[in-house]
Amino acid sequence: MKGTITQEAVYQSLAKVMDPEIPVLNILELGMITEVTVGAESIEIKMIPTFAACPAIEVIKQQIRTAVEEDLHVPVTVIVDKTVQWNSNRLSPEAKEKLRNFRIAPPQILQGEVEMEMLEHTVCPHCGSENTYLRSPFGSTLCRAIHYCRNCGMMFEQFKPLS
Incomplete structure (x- = not known):
């Protein structure tokens, strides 16, 4: 990994990921991110959908991966956090x-x-x-x-x- 990646840099990338159903809101404003872990050579992001049966979960996970990988040039894993329920x-x-x-x-x-x-x-x-x-x-x-x-x-x- 080139240089040290900060959580702030990850959150700046995440702010670019818009909700596919309400495109004026990003996933941070929606409160969908529950945890960001910056490792030595990868990043793990935990997220929660705004609705349990949300049909856009896979799309949002892919958008998160794409945005962060393009900005920070490291592999990203996105996990649906089953320990937290969105409200x-x-x-x-x-x-x-x-x-x-x-x-x-x-x-x-x-x-x-x-x-x-x-x-x-x-x-x-x-x-x-x-x-x-x-x-x-x-x-x-x-x-x-x-x-x-x-x-x-x-x-x-x-x-x-x-x-």
Whole structure:
């Protein structure tokens, strides 16, 4: 390995890996990385999907491998960390703001179990109104719900709160 590779360098590479379903968010903002181990001649990265049945897991693992190997020129192993379960509180404040700007309502902060009320009372990312209703708990992906805003008349998705 040429020179010493730092964890900071690995994280800089990881920041380039965008979520394939929400391309304005990177995997660090989503809280998907649980551990980075820089070895003498390789790097091991542990990650978690945002949803247990996420169809993009293999794509994301490959994108992680490609980004880090291209930037740092060492072999990279990506492992799905089965000791940690993703929850929506792992989203960074930057991720929540980017979701709003992308017109997806971010999830509320969870303290305990997910309640139906958390889906029903969602602020519209288009106009900021709280005068919205849950149209369907099932959106375009497993991690989203569909809402309607009575004020601006826009339909929008919400990134579901998950515990």
